[in-house]
Amino acid sequence: MIEKGKGGANTQTGLKFEKKIDILSLLSKTKGYTIRDKSLILFNGKEVARSYRKNALYKYLEEKGVDYKSIISKKWLPDEALYVIANNTLFIIEIKFQKVGGSVDEKLQTCDFKKKVYKKLMAPLNIDVEYIYILSNWFQHPRYKDTLEYVIDMGCQYYFEFLPLKKIGLPLPE
Secondary structure, three states, rough: OOOOOOOOOOOOEEEOOOOOOHHHHHHOOOEEEEEEEEEEEEEEOOOEEEEEEHHHHHHHEEEEEOOHOOOOOOOOOOEEEEHHHOEEEEEEEEEEEEOOEEEEEEHHHHHHHHHHHHHHHHHHOOOOEEEEEEOOEEEEEEEEHHHHHHHHHOOOOOEEEEEHHHHHOOOOOO
16 A cells, blocks of 8 residues: 555455445455445444445434434535444545546545535534545546645545555455
8 A cells, every 4th residue: 555545455455446336346245245235234244334325324314313404504425425333433435437637636625625514414423534535546647646635634535446444444354
């Protein structure tokens, strides 16, 4: 892995993204992992995390008695929100794959704002929040140096076509 939380490794330590594909699909193909009911993540039969995509996050909040409208002014719909039980943390994971310049470039500069919004949203449940981008190798071009430094400076993370399981507190397969 490269310094400051970016880069890749092999599939033994995380999930390798080769195209826009969802995390649950990759986990279901990882030794020891099982997905139930499209949201429950088990490792060797034990619940380790839950997935809340898009509106599912707001359904979860409603079940817990949290009225998002009294906390934030608009629904923000994450590509993936993984609640990892071991560290009581909700990982907001945005997957950005690009092959040409475009509007995704500027979306990377919103991580600080969105992380703060999700922190406010999860505060009533006392759940920590981390914000992670999974980026295509397109973003390794030098023109993204300032933007990627900004992502790190704002306390967010990014990885190129990879999500390290250990970094987010999920068990590693043997």
